[in-house]
Amino acid sequence: MKNDTTTTLLSFVLAVLVILGVVFALMSMNRTRELRQLQFRAQVAQLNLMRAQALANDVAAYNATIKSPELAQILQGAQAPQSATK
DSSP states (O other): OHHHHHHHHHHHHHHHHHHHHHHHHHHHHHHHHHHHHHHHHHHHHHHHHHHHHHHHHHHHHHHHHSOOHHHHHHHHHHHHHHHHHO
16 A cells, blocks of 8 residues: 555646646746747847947948038937936
């Protein structure tokens, strides 16, 4: 009798561990998928930021050659928030 109880208990523990292994594997797959999506979104955001900075640099260079008070005012307004975030 004692052997049957031990075997049953160990089988139950094994079944629980197998189920937990499957659950953790599925959770790991979902988290990996979410991480890849977030990395892609971060790359897109970084690319857009680089494009905006390149545009701002081009506008500043253009304003250096052809002085425009309106453009200078826009550039000063755009540079103020950037310095506050750093």
